[in-house]
Amino acid sequence: MIQVGDYCRPASVAEAVTLCAREGAVSFAGGTDLMVKARGRSQFRDKTFVDLGGMSELSFIRDEGETISIGAAVTLTQLLQTAAIKESVPLLWQAASRVANRQVRNRATLAGNIANACPASDCIPALMVLGASVTVTGTEGERTIPVAELFRSCEACLRHDGMQVRTCFFLETVTKKLTLRQGELITSLEISKQSAEQRSVFYKLTENRSSGMAVLNFAMTGSLGADGTVTAFSVCPGGVFPKPRCFPERENPLLGRLPDRALFQSIVQEISDSLAAEKDTLAGYAYKSRVLPEILQDGMAQLFLGIPMEGSEWSI
Numbered sequence: 001m002i003q004v005g006d007y008c009r010p011a012s013v014a015e016a017v018t019l020c021a022r023e024g025a026v027s028f029a030g031g032t033d034l035m036v037k038a039r040g041r042s043q044f045r046d047k048t049f050v051d052l053g054g055m056s057e058l059s060f061i062r063d064e065g066e067t068i069s070i071g072a073a074v075t076l077t078q079l080l081q082t083a084a085i086k087e088s089v090p091l092l093w094q095a096a097s098r099v100a101n102r103q104v105r106n107r108a109t110l111a112g113n114i115a116n117a118c119p120a121s122d123c124i125p126a127l128m129v130l131g132a133s134v135t136v137t138g139t140e141g142e143r144t145i146p147v148a149e150l151f152r153s154c155e156a157c158l159r160h161d162g163m164q165v166r167t168c169f170f171l172e173t174v175t176k177k178l179t180l181r182q183g184e185l186i187t188s189l190e191i192s193k194q195s196a197e198q199r200s201v202f203y204k205l206t207e208n209r210s211s212g213m214a215v216l217n218f219a220m221t222g223s224l225g226a227d228g229t230v231t232a233f234s235v236c237p238g239g240v241f242p243k244p245r246c247f248p249e250r251e252n253p254l255l256g257r258l259p260d261r262a263l264f265q266s267i268v269q270e271i272s273d274s275l276a277a278e279k280d281t282l283a284g285y286a287y288k289s290r291v292l293p294e295i296l297q298d299g300m301a302q303l304f305l306g307i308p309m310e311g312s313e314w315s316i
């Protein structure tokens, strides 16, 4: 008989889903986000903690041909040690390698990085531009949700200053920050493999190289046709918007054009205009609104012109 305040280790997804559907249940995997939030906070005292970490049914990385499927209990270390991830989705590999430090990555899961829905998450921008989706499972069965449709807007999150989590202590991440129903769990992620032509760049600006959340980050993908014109482009900046967004949001001004810095400016301007709406909510707006255009320009120059970004690891 499960009591409130219990810690449970379900043996199967079916059991986990049943437990998580109960009032007051909170799922977690590595606990590297949840335990930081929960420490010393009374609203977590009477919850039933459902531990998905290490669950064998969710500990898989499967090559499905054109896609890769990653179970929700896979840690970032396991992800980084899998050759198929580095070869097939190098952008995700790069982003995951920049999360925290080895100790954190040994416990932290990719699913937890998504489900925590922090605007400065390192993996979410990569998954957004790669068009990934998640499989979620609840008492009513399974459904697939594109990562781009998974998040709710969280203005409170924008007031964070790096790891100094001051305002967002949402316990019910699943229903408050994600478009999931009570009791639904992310059980896996599905990502299309990057094609040989699909170039990508991940970039992270952080205060503390060894373990800091991003002050700003971005993931971008793009490709060029045989005639040198742009055939695809997408960028997702992190650490600036209340929910993840890919740009361009409407018509893509780069398509069919030869890449150059003047052309890149049209994308940078669209992002800067959108960012202006966050002036009163975003911690560090003055700094971020000045730096983001520069790093986006440099990222596009690396992506399309092969000009390496100055200092591929920036620190402030």
Ligand SMILES: Cc1cc2nc3c(=O)[nH]c(=O)nc-3n(C[C@H](O)[C@H](O)[C@H](O)COP(=O)(O)OP(=O)(O)OC[C@H]3O[C@@H](n4cnc5c(N)ncnc54)[C@H](O)[C@@H]3O)c2cc1C
Pocket (backbone or CB within 6 Å): 026, 027, 028, 029, 030, 031, 032, 033, 034, 035, 036, 052, 072, 098, 099, 100, 101, 104, 107, 108, 109, 110, 111, 112, 113, 114, 115, 116, 120, 121, 122, 123, 171, 173, 174, 184, 185, 186, 187, 211, 212, 213, 214
């Ligand atoms: C010192 C430190 C440094 C960090 N640095 C970084 C960094 O540089 N970059 C970065 O992106 N993150 C960083 N983080 C945050 C964190 O490590 C990552 O977000 C991590 O991937 C979370 O995974 P987890 O398994 O530990 O999540 P947990 O803490 O277990 O869970 C996080 C949230 O997701 C929910 N959840 C977990 N799994 C599921 C699931 N399968 N279905 C539904 N909901 C689920 C939980 O209920 C909880 O609300 C850092 C954390 C610490 C403590």
